[in-house]
Amino acid sequence: MNHKIILSIILVLSLFRVAAAGPEQSVVQITNYTQQPDWVEPWRFSPVSGGLGSGFVIEGQRIMTNAHVVSWSKQLIVYRYQDPKPYQATVEYIGHDCDLAVLKVEDTSFFEGIPALEIGELPAVRSTVTTYGYPAGGRQISYTSGVVSRIEVQRYVQKYNRSLLAVQTDAAINPGNSGGPVIQDGKVVGVSFQGKPGLENAGFFIPTVVIHHFLEDIEDKNYNGFPDAGISIQKLVNPAYRKALGLPQNSVGARVDVILHPFPETHKLLQENDVLLEVSGKEVGSDGTVLYHGNRVASSVLFDEVQHGESIMLKVLRDGEELDVELPVYVNKEDRISGNQYEPPPYIIVGGLVFTELSSNYLGSLGRNWRDKVSPETLYELVYQNRLDEESARAKPVVLSKILKHSSNIDFAVGSRSILSELNGQEISSMEDLKAALDIGDDEFYRFRFLSGAEEALNQADAEAANKQLIEQYNIPSVERL
């Protein structure tokens, strides 16, 4: 009898110990109270809303989670496993391009007794993984298990104009799971982050190669992001094209179709129609993929292993000769406008005319039928202009987002959503240009010229008086924010 009691006590204790040592101890729940800017009236912010996500403790008393879990944060609360006490956290580093962030907690007692999770390697396809997190807002941790379905380069929706390596699993990943760890053999093999509409039983997690890149990047206390070589690679399978480039009819080598802007270093070192034979010593297939840990994935994955300002080794074929190229790669900070933004937009109000930066967020805020509301010229400015040259690629078009009606502008004939191209003869390709042109002020009028060719004008003195009146009338904190 006693034996039995002792045995069951040991059993219960051992169970408890096993459970206590499990990764869930290190998984935290995150509540984020957010406020998002209005992209048309940029001084306004949305009502406060709360979002829930997951995170986990890593080396150095930090919490790792998704960038999207902690974006637009005004107040960030984290909860330990099975502990009702709220702790206040702040974002230490955030990488919107890779959808990762690390948080710190001022009250370091938060980390007491919580082991940091170790970050492992890329899991094998078909191996089993377990997700840990707080989906659907529950206060109890949830586990789901599944296999690694495939490993591919995928679009990361947080920024939307970035694609990085991602792992697909059939373990259920639901809202609230975001930021939680995916565990295999007690180590983190990924961070749950997104699903894909129309794809059933498929969730995606960020693999450790991306996590390591992020952590390495912030070692210098500054997050740069994932660099870009600025090349568009096309497959090279057509026999005639291979022959024209002096290549054998095999499945090696993809073609550099175009060199993008603004990548001056790449323009110096590479040429259109160079054939990419190797990247970082790995053979590039004719479809532009490389064999990466047993998976055939886009060769961009190797570029994503390099840090901003470092170089990548390429072997290219040009005019029938093989060349080794050491290509330095940099983060393209100029493509910001075509991806989702996470900073409140700049604005300047001129006589009730609200000018802001054209962005995909701005277009998105125009509603479901935004394509019908903006001209192809405007979309061209946002998406295609950067293909032409370096100057165009650096442009940040300025859009007239709204006209706050006033007797001095009531008959302004150009409508909102128009792109400003000139002010008083000064070319405008950024908010800074607009600010500078406004500051010249040696004219009786503000003379506007828009992309459509339309001209309009405001009397400067009337515009200033209107601004004063309007910011008071609409409780606008300031006539500009740059």
Next chain:
Amino acid sequence: MIKSLAGLTFFCFCLLPLVGTAALNTETSLVEIEVTKKVYDYRTPWFTRNEQIRKNGILIGDNQILTTADGLSGQYLCRIKKGGVSRQYLAEVLWIDYYANVAILDVPEEDFWEGMHPVDLAKTVPQSGELQIYRWRGGRIEERAAEIVRLYSGKSKSSYVQHLVLSVASTIQSAGWAEVVFDEDQLVGLTASAGTDTLTILPAQFIAKVVENHRKSEDAGLGYFDFKYIFGKNPALLASKGLDQRDVGVVVTEVGGKGLSKEGLQVGDIILEIDGFEIDSEGKYVDPDYGRLSFGCLATRAHAAGEEILFKIWRDGKAQQVNYKLPGADFDKDLIPERRYDAPPQYLIGGGLVFQPLNGPLLEALGKAAPVLLEYYSRQERDDGREGLVVLSGVLPDDFNLGYEGMRYLLLDEINGRKINNLDDVVAAMDNPDGEFHRIQFMPDERVLHMVLDAEEMEAATTRIVQTYRIPSASQL
């Protein structure tokens, strides 16, 4: 209704035989036209479908049956019924003016004209009151009342040409197919389009002018003001240009967008007067007959293409007079022709690559699926000497074009070093390969820039592909 109409006719004859004005008898002037035509799908330009529509026509003179041009494109068999009886007479299209949306048909068979009487075209457009709409339905005349809503300067149904348009309210269903509209015994116009409870009417006054021009040995065609403008309502805008007046003129924002004329006007000009008429800050003038109208219709109201029209403009801080030579409407002068009538879609298949000129019908066929870049280019003016654009609209997969299967809707820049404006350029460029290869280059802002094909094998590949995909011909130029 017919009875009472016949009664009314008789009554009118009794009363007014000496005046010589035949009272309205639509049964002897209104006809039903059956149009059999070819229609095209620009996404599969090698296939032609068959379609039949019914519309109305009316006699306006000997051997002259008037109808709208709308729906006639691609016609090859027009048959006409008169008097509601089933007999169909073969008709001949004498001319179609798609810019004006007017067409004249004839029936060569003599019997047709027996007992038929032309109607008079109203010389002016009524601006208020009730009108009558007539058409044939099931062998009987259907008469419907229409109430005039307003007269305005509007765009033609089948082109960008501006003319007077009458809008009326009526409960008539499925109209807009040249139903005839009368004010007593005068033909006021033909219906051009129908919305919910309203119809637009192509006025007889405009039709008469078009018909008269066609009678001339040299018809200059319809003019079009090839410029865009914004309202000059903002006093600061006028003041910034040194014009110390209020609510006058419009400001030019683009000249020559349709490729017709860049002469005479400049961006930034304030248009103060056209043809002696003052232009207000909303682009309206006061027409001596019809009151306030947008000035767009002045191009067709009192002028023909090629005529010089005096503009008073404000430029460089002073009022100036300029002669604006009114250009003629011409779709083909646009970089991307907006419309294309009575012609099958052009295409060229080379090694499975389908090339098509970029034009309005192609964009329309693509609808919302049209790539932004195509829409963007369709709105650009002609510059750097380019006269048109050709698009690689798709690839018919084959070993020859392996690797290019997914390429579609890419705009061509050059082939074998030759700039591509049209399909003839594609043909000429393919005749001069770069050694063993055809080198295709797309527009610099396209998502793909380069493509190479085997020049020697191309012809054999084209033959094979055309057979595989059961395409009747490799080209339609």
